[in-house]
Amino acid sequence: GENVEQHPSTLSVQEGDSAVIKCTYSDSASNYFPWYKQELGKRPQLIIDIRSNVGEKKDQRIAVTLNKTAKHFSLHITETQPEDSAVYFCGANQAGTALIFGKGTTLSVSS
Amino acid sequence: SAVISQKPSRDICQRGTSLTIQCQVDSQVTMMFWYRQQPGQSLTLIATANQGSEATYESGFVIDKFPISRPNLTFSTLTVSNMSPEDSSIYLCSVGAGFINEQFFGPGTRLTVL
Numbered sequence: 316g317e318n319v320e321q322h323p324s325t326l327s328v329q330e331g332d333s334a335v336i337k338c339t340y341s342d343s344a345s346n347y348f349p350w351y352k353q354e355l356g357k358r359p360q361l362i363i364d365i366r367s368n369v370g371e372k373k374d375q376r377i378a379v380t381l382n383k384t385a386k387h388f389s390l391h392i393t394e395t396q397p398e399d400s401a402v403y404f405c406g407a408n409q410a411g412t413a414l415i416f417g418k419g420t421t422l423s424v425s426s
Numbered sequence: 427s428a429v430i431s432q433k434p435s436r437d438i439c440q441r442g443t444s445l446t447i448q449c450q451v452d453s454q455v456t457m458m459f460w461y462r463q464q465p466g467q468s469l470t471l472i473a474t475a476n477q478g479s480e481a482t483y484e485s486g487f488v489i490d491k492f493p494i495s496r497p498n499l500t501f502s503t504l505t506v507s508n509m510s511p512e513d514s515s516i517y518l519c520s521v522g523a524g525f526i527n528e529q530f531f532g533p534g535t536r537l538t539v540l
Binding site for chain 2: 408411416417419
């Protein structure tokens with residue numbers, strides 16, 4: 316089955332800096348790679364995703380890149396703000412199957 | 427996206443008892459899943475709830491401990507049986523469409539076992 320590794324487990328940045336979180340996956344059949352943001356006491360919320368036929372996707376300050384050959388994908392957050400502080404999870408799956416998640420990254424943005 | 431609700435939102439239970447968690451969606455969905463999130467941990471898949479047939483469990487989870495029902499395309503239940511303090515977690519249902527990959531999460535049920 317799928318196995319997703321995520322690094323780093325914690326990340327501290329200054330407001331305005333960039334943050335990068337990296338994930339690798341094991342199943343070459345996986346074709347969908349989302350990122351979720353989970354604030355304390357809340358449910359995980361989908362913030363951006365990428366499919367295997369695309370190498371990069373951007374939405375305002377966040378972007379995701381995918382390297383299918385190397386089986387890794389990354390989340391990039393630019394111009395970080397204190398409200399970006401949360402736990403971020405990467406996931407992977409193929410259509411019709413459940414998402415498998417990495418262990419999460421706690422991002423702290425200090426002002 | 428679908429509106430997903432869970433009941434109860436939280437509960438405190440005694441060891442040895444069972445709790446049934448309900449997940450209700452406001453529209454028909456192909457896929458429903460149950461996850462567990464232990465304190466400070468990631469989302470671990472318990473099982474896929476299949477409509478009209480038995481759930482498909484992940485390694486480490488068994489039907490006797492976590493029986494699941496899915497009587498229709500908008501509703502599912504997860505029972506945590508014979509609970510111990512190690513079962514203290516947040517339990518989340520998640521829904522998706524079979525032909526696309528996106529999944530959305532319910533608000534979760536915070537379970538504490540004493």
